[in-house]
Amino acid sequence: MSMTLTDLRIVTPSEVHDGWLTVDDGRITRIGRGNRPQDGHSLGGRLVVPGFVDIHSHGGAGGSYPDGEPVTAAAVAAFHLDRGTTTTLASLVTAAPETLARATAVLAELCDQGVIAGIHFEGPYLAAKRCGAHDPALLRAPDRAEFRSLLKAGRGHVRMITIAPELPGALDLIREAVAEGVVAAIGHTDATYEQTIAGIEAGATVATHLFNAMPPLAHRSPGPIAALLQDERVTVELINDGVHVHPAVLRLAIARTGPGRTALVTDAMAAAGMGDGRYRLGPMDVEVSGGVARLVDGGAIAGSTLTMDAAFRRAVVDLGVSLVDAARMTALTPARLLGLDDAIGSISIGKYADLVVLDDDLRVDGVMKRGTWVRPPSPRHG
Template sequence: MKVSGRVVTPEGVLDGGEVSIDGDLIVAVGPGQDADNGHWIVPGFVDIHVHGGGGHSFTTGDADEARKAADFHLHHGTTTMLASLVSSPYELMLSATRQFAPLVDEGVLAGVHFEGPYLSELRCGAQNPTFLRDPSTEELTELIRAGAGAVRMVTIAPERAGAIEAIRLLVGHGVVAALGHTDASYEQTLAGVAAGATVGTHVFNGMRPPHHRAPGPVFALLGAPSVVCEFIADGTHLHDGTLAFATGVTGPRRAALITDAMSAAGMSDGTYELGGLAVTVADGVARLAGKDSIAGSTLTMDAALRRAIGAGVSMVDACQMASTTPAAAIGLDATVGALRAGLRADLVELSEDFQVVRVMRGGAWV
């Protein structure tokens, strides 16, 4: 099978390019014949931080709900995703891990991401404060064992008691440690990085704001060469100027576009639920009911790509931020994340104005 168009690779754009596919793998990428139809051919998106979509949620730990949420995002071009949970009782974390592990084995999900409960009370945002607590190496050890490879990433506030030990434990088991929802100082954040944390969870959001005399976690994460910084490119979480500045600091190899989407993504305005808290969506913006706190997003990865391009990011860099970099951040870059021979045939065909035309995952059109 051959797919033709303006093919976007990490090295540049092939106008009139062609992606050759055999089974579920890309076997060649190069010039094509009569291939320039104006459409873009880009790698399948990799979303490493998403809570749900299409009216369905990952946060309840229900496998059927998770399958439906994943299918919704697949139709928006996300061919690889982590199921992100929010701060919860340990029993729900363990149950969700066991429920989702078969979906990881099946390939519906790339893994589980625990965003909490080891977060800052001051910077918890839309996380339920009832469930926040200090990191527990005992809990983490059991979750990792129960997941048998399904637990892929855990977000921790590095200033909490036991955080450094927890980060070291995660890294020692091959789990990505992320820093977020934190009131840490610059020095405390760098201590978390030194312990092995390699991802900054939705940088700027859910963390102490930077100040020129107290730079805090934002400057520490943006400046750390070993850290991939997540950015929610929806125009609400970050001003486009902030997105352009931050990605200019990190470069595309350290910037990952994420959705942080909740179940309301793709749905009408109304009332929804996130981690036991009521969420009101108005004009597509999700906030805790009766409060000003943003509660996830209604974003999809194709919209995030369009927003990044609109903010001045080049097409090549935007695709790297939506696919290649997040794949590398969770250790999957040898399998997915780029249009390159030997990788899984995950791609998205976009119209000239970057709207999804069709999606391929593993060599099959969705």
């Protein structure tokens, strides 16, 4: 099927320009400037950005990926898709081995169906002192045999694992993960600067929600933050919800890493898209008040209620990031991290037509995945 969209403001990897584009069989085949073709579908001058890529999301619309329920997981993915996330990893939290294996098998089926793009294990190999919203009773030392069993349950769909590099056996597990094609991330860690460097040298290439669940940066004890920021091999996740990290600190981090090493993530939990109240994140009880999720027991921040469209909008409006750089941080950089940037992550000829139409307030007005509208633009624009 062929479709031409016209009267667009297109955000490409290098600029924003007025023009049009053609989609054939789910892929972008032509991108033009200026006057529209006569047979096109006008979007009324709306902004079009690449579909968002979220590499760290636990839930939304009242459900959670860690629940291990296929209908629930599909509903979570559909909720985020409606907000412009056309590619997402399903993030699991620390749990008992059999619970993790069962949830992994369920999510692997959804990967087969193209509902989600892969699985991220945020735990169980995390530091107890920096456990955040993970159950400390279920944390354990890196176990390569368990990891192999999870890989088997995932049937090739395990994409990322977060590890505290200071734990016994962590460096060996990082090396094994990378050898198996799994992205190794450093997070929920109490590591020193030197221990973090060792984790990077072992193959870790991501900082899981930088600044959160790790020691603060100090001038005599730089810890993991300095190590992760300074190494050009590392992509840093940032949660841009106005709660997890102060905007001034976000600006500093982005100034250091640039959009090519920054991936905005949601870390969303079940309450995303819902109201305040009680929810679950894996085995933990969470209270959401004013849109902020915290553990009932202890008050630690427990994920977020963020969606990727809001992260994009906050980057532009609150952080002063350009549209081009915001698109890179919400799409191209995470796509590259997953090795998918040849097919998604930017509005480029040959890539899938994963597109988000935004109105003048940078709010979602339409979503296309692989050339099909999953949320058609409002009638007055399309």
